[in-house]
Amino acid sequence: MPWTVSRRIPLPKDLLTDLLLVVAVTAVTVVGTAVIAGHSPPGRLPGWVGYLLLSATSALLVLRRTAPLVMMVAVLAGSLSYQALDLPGGAFTIPPAIALFSTVSAGHRIAAVVGTAVWSAGTFAVGQLQGRAPDLQGTVWFVTWLAVVLVVGEISRNRREQLRAERERVAQAERAHEEESRRRVSEERLRIARELHDVLAHSISVINLQAGVSEHLMDRDPEQARVAIGIIKQASKEVLVELRSTLGMLRSVDDDEHAFAPVPGTDRLQDLVERARDSGLDVALTLPADLPDLPRGVDLAVYRIVQESLTNVIRHARAGHARVDVGFAEGDVLIEVRDDGTGVPYGARLDEGNGLVGMRERVMAVGGTFQAGPQAKGGFLVHARLPSRSVAA
Structure with a gap:
C-alpha cells in the first residue's frame, strides 16, 4: 500500500x-x-x-x-x-x-x-x-506576591473585556454603516428605476402610437404620415436627451462637452401636454399664475406625476379627453389628472402597475399624499398633494 x-x-x-x-x-x-x-x-x-x-x-x-x-x-x-x-x-x-x-x-x-x-x-x-x-518578612513577601498576581490578573481581564467591547462596538458600527449603505443604494436604485420608467414610458408610448398612425396613413395620406414621423423623431430626440441626463447622474460625471439636460419641472408641463395632444389626446392644462418656485424634488415630482398620468391615459384609458389641474393651496401643491376613458370600470379591482407605484413612491418621498382610481361618473382620477417646502425635497 x-x-x-x-x-x-x-x-x-x-x-x-x-x-x-x-x-x-x-x-x-x-x-x-x-x-x-x-x-x-x-x-x-x-x-x-x-x-x-x-x-x-x-x-x-x-x-x-x-x-x-x-x-x-x-x-x-x-x-x-x-x-x-x-x-x-x-x-x-x-x-x-x-x-x-x-x-x-x-x-x-x-x-x-x-x-x-x-x-x-x-x-x-x-x-x-x-x-x-517562613518568618514574618517571608510571609509578608509571599502574601504580597500572591495579591499582586491576583490584581494583575484582574487588570488583564478588565483590559481584555474592554478590548472585546470596543471591537464589538466597532463591528456594530461597521454593520450599521454597511446596512445604511445598502439601504441608500437600494433607494437610489428605486429612484433611478422610477426615473427611467417615467422617461421611457411616456416617450415610447407616443412613438408607438405615432408609428401606428404613420403606418396606417402611409399610402392614403403621406403628408399626415410625415407629420407622425416628425413627432416620432422629436419624441425620440427628447427621450435620448433625458436618458443621457439620467445616466449622467448615475455616472456622477460632469462633461462640459456634452451638457446634460436640465431636470424637468413645472416649467415644462406645457411641452408635455403638447406632446400628448400630438398623440391625438385632447388635453386641457390649468396652471396657477402665481405658482412659487418649488424645491427641485417637488418640482420634478409634479412633472413626473403628470407625465406618467398622461402616459397611462394614452396607453390604457381609451380616452378622448383629459384634464390636468395644478394648483397651490395652504402651502401645498395640488395635482389632478382626470380623463373620460373606460380603462378601469368603477368598482373594479385596481391593479397598480409600475406607473402608479412609481407615482405613489415619488409623492411619499417628499412627504405628500396620493390617491388614484376610477370615478363613479366615469373616467380615472389621479390626485396628489405635495408640500411645497418638503425637507425630503
Whole structure:
C-alpha cells in the first residue's frame, strides 16, 4: 500500500502561544530550581521525581484557556505534592502563579481567591511540619506576591473585556454603516428605476402610437404620415436627451462637452401636454399664475406625476379627453389628472402597475399624499398633494 503524505493542519494561534508558554515555563522552572537548589545548602537537587512534578505542573498550563479551573486545581495540587515530598525549593512557585493569574483573567475570581487561600494555607502547613516555616518578612513577601498576581490578573481581564467591547462596538458600527449603505443604494436604485420608467414610458408610448398612425396613413395620406414621423423623431430626440441626463447622474460625471439636460419641472408641463395632444389626446392644462418656485424634488415630482398620468391615459384609458389641474393651496401643491376613458370600470379591482407605484413612491418621498382610481361618473382620477417646502425635497 503506497504511503500518502497528509496535509499539515495549522495550529490555532492561541494554542501555539500556550505551547510556547509551557516550553518557556518548564525550562525556567526546572533550570531555575536546579540552579537555586545546587547553590543552596545542603546543595541537594530535586531528583527525577521532582523534575517530573515540575515539568507536569508546567505542562498543565496548556489548559489555561480551555479548562482554567481544572488547570488551576491540578497545578496547585502538583505544587503541594512537590512540597510534601520535601524536595528542594527554587522556582517551583512559577507554575502556580501563572495558574492563578490565568484563572482570574478568565473571569473565575472567586475560585482564584479560594485556590490562593487553600494553596497558601497548604504551603504554610507543609513548611511547618517540615520545619521550614517562613518568618514574618517571608510571609509578608509571599502574601504580597500572591495579591499582586491576583490584581494583575484582574487588570488583564478588565483590559481584555474592554478590548472585546470596543471591537464589538466597532463591528456594530461597521454593520450599521454597511446596512445604511445598502439601504441608500437600494433607494437610489428605486429612484433611478422610477426615473427611467417615467422617461421611457411616456416617450415610447407616443412613438408607438405615432408609428401606428404613420403606418396606417402611409399610402392614403403621406403628408399626415410625415407629420407622425416628425413627432416620432422629436419624441425620440427628447427621450435620448433625458436618458443621457439620467445616466449622467448615475455616472456622477460632469462633461462640459456634452451638457446634460436640465431636470424637468413645472416649467415644462406645457411641452408635455403638447406632446400628448400630438398623440391625438385632447388635453386641457390649468396652471396657477402665481405658482412659487418649488424645491427641485417637488418640482420634478409634479412633472413626473403628470407625465406618467398622461402616459397611462394614452396607453390604457381609451380616452378622448383629459384634464390636468395644478394648483397651490395652504402651502401645498395640488395635482389632478382626470380623463373620460373606460380603462378601469368603477368598482373594479385596481391593479397598480409600475406607473402608479412609481407615482405613489415619488409623492411619499417628499412627504405628500396620493390617491388614484376610477370615478363613479366615469373616467380615472389621479390626485396628489405635495408640500411645497418638503425637507425630503
